[in-house]
Amino acid sequence: MAKKISDLAPTSPSELADQGIVIDRQALKPTKDHIDAVSHLFTELELAYHNQFHKAFPDHQSLTMAKQLWLRLLVDQSPEHIAKAGRQAICDNTFLPTPHSIREYCESLATHGTPEVKGAFIEACLSHEPRQFASWSHPIVYHAGKATGWFFLNGQPESMTFPVFEHNYQLLLDRLKQGEDLTLPVAKAIEKTTSKPLSPAEQQKRMAALRKQLDI
Structure with a gap:
């Protein structure tokens, strides 16, 4: 019996990257945000490609298996990019997109603005x-x-x-x-220090210590 999409336990992809491990999407498990993004993507695909959608996924079992497959193929993409990629794919294509094409849209979004x-x-x-x-x-x-x-x-x-x-x-x-956000270091504000004037007694005390040190 096929597991429901919500049965897949969440794991953050960044945990492996933080340890310096090469990320293999087959070893990753989706987060709740990934599950929500793919589920919402399928809802939008059904609305946009109604006849094609139901021909591709004619019953509940095939739809569930498709969601699981797409989720595994897109798990290393950020949920935000999955959502944006789905909308862009719908705008650009008259035919039901594949998970491969959604990946290409995601990667294009992630690397937008990067030079050669x-x-x-x-x-x-x-x-x-x-x-x-x-x-x-x-x-x-x-x-x-x-x-x-x-x-x-x-x-x-x-x-x-x-x-x-x-x-x-x-x-x-x-x-x-894979959805990581690269940012530049933020300049730290220089803290302003204010010096409190010494009291007359403290000034005399320090002057006496200085005279003693200089033997005058």
């Missing part, structure tokens, strides 16, 4: 301190440069540095596709 790796490499190499506060084209460039090492980028030839940067950049792109 060669352009990102040049941008990182031309940057200067304080780099965390520079006007980056996208935060991924800063994080790729930081992961590669600024001293390494500036001190070694491109034949050595570009492959390392490209590898780090691709890893960060994959993290974006």
Whole structure:
């Protein structure tokens, strides 16, 4: 008997990424937000492609199995991107979209605004301190440069540095596709310290200590 979509226990995809483990979506379990996103996506698909939808999923069992399959295929995407991807797919297609096409929409949303790796490499190499506060084209460039090492980028030839940067950049792109939000460090406000004037007695005490120290 097929399990219901709600029977799948939630697990956060970021838990594996935080441990430096390569994420395999077959090993992931969906969160409640993923379940809600896929369920809502199917509702919108039914409304938009009524005849095609019911031909593809003619009964409750086939619909449940389809939801489970789509959920497994989209579990490494963010719920927000799944929702946006579904709406975009409906706007762009006259035929019922596949989970593969929804994945492509999700990945396009996740990497929107990221430069090509060669352009990102040049941008990182031309940057200067304080780099965390520079006007980056996208935060991924800063994080790729930081992961590669600024001293390494500036001190070694491109034949050595570009492959390392490209590898780090691709890893960060994959993290974006999995729904991670890359942001730049926030500048900390400098705390203003106000000094309280010393009392006359304290001034005399410190002056006496200074005279004693200087033997005058």
